[in-house]
Amino acid sequence: MSFTTFLKSVPAFRSLATREVERLSSQCEPVAYPQGQQIIRKGDPGDAMYVIRRGEVKVPIVDEHGREKLVIRLGAGEFFGEMALLTGEPRNADVFAETEVECLVIRRKPLQDFLHKHTGVASFLTEILGRRLLEGDGIRTVGKYRLVGELGRGGMAHVFEGLHPQLNMAVAIKMLSHELVYDEEFASRFREEAKIMAGLKHENIVEVIDSEEAYATFFIIMEKVVGTVLSRMIDTRGVIPFDETRRILSQLASALDHAHTHGIIHRDIKPANVIIEESGRVKLMDFGIAKTQKEAEQEDEDIVGTAEYMSPEQALGRKMDGRADIYSLGILAYEMLTGRLPFDSPDPYEILRRHVRDEVPSPKLLNQRVPDDLAELVRRACAKKPEDRFQRCADIVKFLQQDAPAAIDLSKARAKVFTVIYDPEREEQVTGLFRRALAEARKIRGARISISDMNRIY
Structure with missing residues (x-):
């Protein structure tokens, strides 16, 4: 053999x-x-x-x-x-x-020299380390952090759950794949991500707590966020309710405005990088390909990002600023309102060409129920020319607040109760009835909805 x-x-x-x-x-x-x-x-x-x-x-x-x-x-x-x-x-x-x-x-020594020339081979080190970190009798620590389990993995990094030793607090530990460690440019970018995120303190941005270098790779220690990734929410629910869409977009715009104010452009705004906590608070994640404003002012031969959400200037490798993130946020809004992307193809280059060449269609063409204000948000955010878009994410926050429902005056509020007493054999029909009623109720701006389920009646 x-x-x-x-x-x-x-x-x-x-x-x-x-x-x-x-x-x-x-x-x-x-x-x-x-x-x-x-x-x-x-x-x-x-x-x-x-x-x-x-x-x-x-x-x-x-x-x-x-x-x-x-x-x-x-x-x-x-x-x-x-x-x-x-x-x-x-x-x-x-x-x-x-x-x-x-x-x-x-x-070890000849292998180190070899891996700098053939970085792809180094991924076996990540596989080995991942196993050792999770074995019952394995190393189980990264620097001063104790590992508890694995949260997820992708092509560029593995993410583990860990425990902060002094605060006894759960953290997320992001480990860079070894094949990228030997790519000096990417390793430098990973270190830069830690610095960038550590400097961004905002309630809607995942907080970086620390960083470590160990086991021939790099780790970023972040707050552990428990919630639902927006991409999964869209896959499961299709169209996101309009008031909820406004709340998510407003928080994301606030997070991006904070990043842009500090001279950072995210460059990879997409549902997979957004997580929604049970409380409804939104967290923006993954600044792995972020650039400083100074870096973004240089034209780039390498097109980095996610084709489906990329602005025309990013797709062309041209100079960019925070308005590139605004375009991506508009595409994300379109997807939340329709359950689909405006441009989709198995060929990423065809998607990029369409972002450069074709106008983003109105979400109303796929979903006639989309409110005018959200359709207008998509139109303005996704203008081909940056100067025709919202100029700052703070403008998006203000735009969404203008059409936000006023707070309910509880002293004048009214409530109606709808009770159905039924045979358990009719459970499916009754569930369908409540789903339809809930869908209609959500169209009432400002309404607060509560459903109770009493399994026994005395």
């Missing part, structure tokens, strides 16, 4: 493309060990990872008095010494060949 075929059978390397595994196999040195030979000595420098190709090793685990308390045995397809590639720290256990053993040895 070739090194490439063997490595592809090992779970830690399965996520790598065949080409990347072939490159990694070029860094593997086959070494055979006779039965009983000590392969790793506790306290020795950590300089290599070992992948067992054939045979079995044993790892005695001892207590603080040096007494053996258990023995871990590893066989073909398993590996040991992997933390050497991430930290280079001294070995914390002995390893012996239980039988004749053949290992593929990946040495």
Whole structure:
């Protein structure tokens, strides 16, 4: 069996493309060990990872008095010494060949040089570290933070739940994928994200608490937000009720106005980067591709962002300012009002061309019930020329407040009660009735709606 075929059978390397595994196999040195030979000595420098190709090793685990308390045995397809590639720290256990053993040895120093040239190969380090951080007997810490579990993962980062040691407070810990660590430009951008977010203190922006560098990568420690991601809300509910849409847009505009005032352009406004807490408070997340106003004034050959929400000037790589975020916010508003995107195609370049060339249609064409003020918001926010849009996000907040329903004077308020007593067999029909009634009630500006469910009547 070739090194490439063997490595592809090992779970830690399965996520790598065949080409990347072939490159990694070029860094593997086959070494055979006779039965009983000590392969790793506790306290020795950590300089290599070992992948067992054939045979079995044993790892005695001892207590603080040096007494053996258990023995871990590893066989073909398993590996040991992997933390050497991430930290280079001294070995914390002995390893012996239980039988004749053949290992593929990946040495730390040449691998580091290799990964700077072939960054994609480094993703296996993220896979290994992710497992070690979550194992019951794993490392379980990042700097001073203790890990509790995993919250999610994507192509660029993994997010873990952690615990702040002094405040005993739950936090979210965002870990940059190793393949991006070796991309110096992206690693620099990740560090910059931590600085940018740490400087933005606003109730509608996820707060950055700290940052750490460990295990050959970078971590951003943020407040943990519990709620529903707006993209999931749209997928589940389709059209978002109009008053709720106004509340969400107003809070997002407020968050963006704060960022723009501090010279930061988000550049990736989309539902996946917005979370709604149970209280209704909105949080804007992920400043991973944000730029300072000074940086954004330079034309950019690399088009970075999400095609479906990108402003014409961003799609063309031209100079931009906060009005690019306003365009994206308008696209987001369109999606909330219709449940669909104005421009959609399997080809992202076709989407970008349409953002540059085609006017964003009125949301009323898909949903005639869209109020005039929200249709006008979309029209103005999504103007092709930045000078024809809202000029500041504060203008959007003011625009939405002009048409907001006045607070109800409870001393004069009226209430009506609608009670249905029914046979449980009619549950589906009654539920449908209440859904229709609720949908109609939500059209009444300023109305507050309450539904109670009494399972037993005495």
